Amino acid sequence: MSMVYLELKGISKSFPGVKANDHISLEIEKGEVLAVVGEKGAGKTTLMNILSGFYQPDEGEIWIDGRLASIHSPSDAIALKIGMVHQHFTLVPVFTVAENIVLGAEPTRFKAVLDFKGAVKKARELSQRFGLNVDPTAVVESIPVGQQQRVEILKTLYRGAETLILDEPTSVLTPQETQELFKTIKMLSSEGKTILFVSHKLKEVLSIADRIAVLRNGKVRGVVKVKETNERELAKLMVGRDVVLEVKKSPPLVGEVLLETKGLKALNSKGLLALKGVSLQLRAGEILGIAGVEGNGQTELVEALTGLRKLEAGEIWIKRNRLKKYNPGEVRQKGLGHIPEDRQKRGLVLPFTVAYNLILGRQTQTPFSRRGWLSFAQIDTSAEERISLFDIRPPRKNVEAKNLSGGNQQKVILARELSFAPPIIIAAQPTRGLDVGATEFVYERLLKARAEGTAILLVSLDLEEIMSLSDRIIVLYEGEIRGELDASQATEEELGLLMLGVKRTDEVKA
């Protein structure tokens, strides 16, 4: 069993100005799940791109199954039975599942005519053999993300992959889909496939991997067995210092009600009632967590509160004034800051510079503009201040936002939304896709705002995040409030049951 299948010896790769991989050596056994973890920029993706033939290493050797392998292109990698599942899928959205699976090595008749039936048959065989349930005739764009990922995996298996590289595979998945994926990985490894699981989520790798290799600044900082390690040790290896994983919270100094909703009803984008009368109160100095399985009205609630979604019924009160006009500009004027769920799509104008993004929404207000003319001196000084205050890297105001890492993009949004001290903050999944360091930073800033008396509504799918940050927790289930709990007394089981719509608070207490 303990046979080394894949071996990396002293792999180095430099890019101008950065040593992305610095003499990396790893041994991976057949049928093993090795997790490669590290912060953004630690060199994980570069290493995987070397293995799959997208980059050539400057130094070092790759041995596969006892033979020296030379991988000069992705097709070499395929020939060596290495398959990569990219973080961002490489599927053709309008093709069917079967067509996508065989793409690049299509079965043909008479060497020229595409054999669609054969493709469907092969796809069905594969999905049955590996227990990966997908309908081969479904069009890819119409199936959920979790299934699209299965198609990616099937694609590599179709090409005969023995080694599978999964690059941040859970970043696009819901918790349920993640569980499904883990089942798949376990099954594949029991079939003797060797799996490289790239991630920065420690909880995940602890539950799926056999061993974990930690990268930092392009070097291997340690390879540990899952059974002999814990989250704290891994985080320390990853970041290079002790990380506060447990959130230290001062007792809340709760003030007056700043935001109140009464019987909020709203439709979702399919025109169905997604909010069925939500009434809640948010007070100064507290964090109210909204928990729930994805798609139970969280998105609609956030959009209704921020003026993006039309209300069917109900009222929103900000500081004892009823909102009359529901549009994002109006709500913002009244003192509501918003950290949107999708930072690239909704939080930033990516081709704009950091300085420009930092004034988005305030471009017509003093001091950033005067009588319609932008005041560049003010925009620049304010940008410089906030860049250093929020530790945005690189610390340059004229970098386009698209060139920042995800964590730094989120910092720009935080800097914009928090630095004007709005009395109310709506934070929707503020740490989605961020690494440990950046997540820590976001928590720190939100708690600081809380201590300063800001009322924060935190919507998150990450139960742990909700539990550690919130003072009170509300569980949404099918557009209704299923229960409200005191965060200090709530347990994961209790919340889980509420999220599944099982019990009400009073029954739990009784």
Added chain:
Amino acid sequence: MIIPRLEEKKIDFLVPFVAVLTALVFGFILIILTGGDAFKGYQNLFAGMGLWPDRAQLFRLARSLENASVLALTGLSVALAFRCGLFNIGVEGQFLVGAISAAYFGILLDLPSFITIPLILVISFIHGGLWASIATYLKLKRGVHEVISTIMLNWVALNLIENYLVVGPLRVPADPGVVVPTGTHTINATAQLWSIIPAIGLKVDIIIALLATIAIYLLLFRTSLGYEIRAVGYNQEASRYSGINVDRTMFIAMFISGGLAAISGAVLVMSVLHSYPAVFRPGYGFDGIAMALVGNTTPFGVLSAGLFFGGVRQGAAMMQLVGIHKSFADILQALAVIFVAAQGIIRYLLIKYAKPITATAVAEDV
């Protein structure tokens, strides 16, 4: 691909120049392939542009600038709408609206020149803006894509003007029995653009184009409205999230775009034509798309593109002397657009060959 930011900016700037140069090279080869004298042809091209020292140089330069003004204005129109994420394909129609408006008010108004000319420009601007607003209204209220509606409005404008106004209410009464279409009356002398150098017929149209360029530059890059226009153009969703009134911003951008197109038409009438001709299908509106593309949708880029292709149009006329058809101007323009559209290749080559010199790359995505 790791490209440092500054270099990226430099490449943005270089692409149109390389595209135009490549177009000139391909044009050259094309002439040779069709059996023409490419050297003579290009000599005549540059002479026709007014870039060759000979007796008629200044006169030709003035004609080039005349063309340039009209092209730059329609180019600015397309570019501004594009910056807001709108494809204004209706510049041609808005141009015609501006032209007929200038012709009408040029006949009607008989005030001192310093009132008439600015007044007509303002009136045409508003007419063009209103005409373009039909498309904005349909887009915002009815969800009709502006590409479809503006193209359709081009035909509406053309037929409304050519088949109704010019042959109907605005028609010059011809002698009995004569059925030749005549176009409108000539505009009053007070409505004709001022000359800068009367001897070569250089008028203020190029100054109008220059002022418009500066105005659009200031609008886009110095005002909060311009910020909003660009924010909406880059990312509508984030703009809406931040509280920008997206509908209002689009409406304004489209209005100004239509206005610029109309001013272009008005300038042509007030400077060169002095009336609205019976048959008038200049295609300047569509050329505007080419100017915007080659100019990389930056105001001064568009003006430069206008200057160059305005010259090429004039130069191509002189190429006929050596037996090259004057449609060579369109060929050159089309080639330049193709190479701008295929700028991936140009970028690749620029990076490949410029890299050893400026290897101060910063890795941004490892």
